[in-house]
Amino acid sequence: MPSTDEDLAIQATDLRKTYGSEVALDSLSLAIQTGTVYGFLGPNGAGKTTTMRLLTGLTRPSDGTTRVCGVDVDDRRALAPHVGYLPETPPLYEEFSAREQLEYVADLRDIPQAAAHERIEEYLTRFDLTEDADKRIEAYSKGMQQKTAFIQSVLHEPDVLFLDEPTSGLDPRAARTIRESITDFADAGTTVFLSTHILPVVEAVADEVGVLFDGKLVAEGTPAEVQARAETGESGSLEDAFLAVTSEHETAAAPEGE
Numbered sequence: 001m002p003s004t005d006e007d008l009a010i011q012a013t014d015l016r017k018t019y020g021s022e023v024a025l026d027s028l029s030l031a032i033q034t035g036t037v038y039g040f041l042g043p044n045g046a047g048k049t050t051t052m053r054l055l056t057g058l059t060r061p062s063d064g065t066t067r068v069c070g071v072d073v074d075d076r077r078a079l080a081p082h083v084g085y086l087p088e089t090p091p092l093y094e095e096f097s098a099r100e101q102l103e104y105v106a107d108l109r110d111i112p113q114a115a116a117h118e119r120i121e122e123y124l125t126r127f128d129l130t131e132d133a134d135k136r137i138e139a140y141s142k143g144m145q146q147k148t149a150f151i152q153s154v155l156h157e158p159d160v161l162f163l164d165e166p167t168s169g170l171d172p173r174a175a176r177t178i179r180e181s182i183t184d185f186a187d188a189g190t191t192v193f194l195s196t197h198i199l200p201v202v203e204a205v206a207d208e209v210g211v212l213f214d215g216k217l218v219a220e221g222t223p224a225e226v227q228a229r230a231e232t233g234e235s236g237s238l239e240d241a242f243l244a245v246t247s248e249h250e251t252a253a254a255p256e257g258e
C-alpha cells in the first residue's frame, strides 16, 4: 500500500536556519515514516544539532515548517508527549541522584506514580545503575550521566525519539545497551532520529540514512543505497560512503585553484 502523509512521524519542509550571515541549514526537507530508525550523519558543524533543535521546536526556523506525529512543532504543549530528546549536553540536576532526577522528570511528564516507579527501576537495572542510583549525579562518570539522561528522554514512552550522539562517552557494554534499546523501541513502533559521528552505530541500527554537509542534505537512502551512491568501487563500508559523499561536496564547494 502506498504510504501517506499520515504515516510520517517527521515531516520537514524547506527548513532553513541562518545566524546573521551564516547559513546553518538550507532547504532541508525530510519525510520519515513511523517506526524508522533514521541515522543522521555529517561532519562537525554540518548542522545536525541545529536540525534536531528545529525538529523538536526548541529553535525556530528562519523559514520552513515541521510536523512531528502530525503536530506543528510550534505547538510545544501538544508536541511534548510525542517527543523525547537526548541533547548533546543533557540537562541533569547534579545535586539530585539518578533516582531523584528520574522521579522528577516522571512527575513533570505526568506519568502515574506506579508506572513511573516500575519503569525507573527497570531502566536502572538495564543500564547497570541500580547500585549508584542514590548517589548524587555530580559524582557520576560521563557515561553514568549519559545513561541517566538517556533514560529520562524515554521515560514517557515517546512516539519519536531524537538522540544526539547517544553513545558518546559510553563503554562498549553501555553503548551496546543503547543500541539494543534503539532497536527495541523501533520494533515497538517508535521512530528514532539518531545523530552521530559513530558510523558503526548507524550501520548497526539504521533503516535509513541522511548525510548532511554544510547545512545541506547531500545523500539519503538506505545504508546500502548511500554506499552504492558513493560509488567507491570498493566493497565499501558506510564510513567509505560517508567520506566519499562529503568529500565530493567539499571539492564542489572549494573555490577554483584549491
Ligand SMILES: Nc1ncnc2c1ncn2[C@@H]1O[C@H](COP(=O)(O)OP(=O)(O)OP(=O)(O)O)[C@@H](O)[C@H]1O
Pocket (backbone or CB within 6 Å): 019, 022, 023, 024, 042, 043, 044, 045, 046, 047, 048, 049, 050, 051
Ligand atoms: N547559536 C548559534 N549562533 C551562531 N551560529 C550557530 C549557532 N548554533 C550553531 N551555529 C552554527 O551553525 C552551524 C551548524 O552547527 P551545528 O551545531 O548544528 O553543527 P553539528 O553538525 O551539530 O556539529 P557537531 O557535530 O560539531 O556537533 C555551525 O557553523 C555553527 O557555528
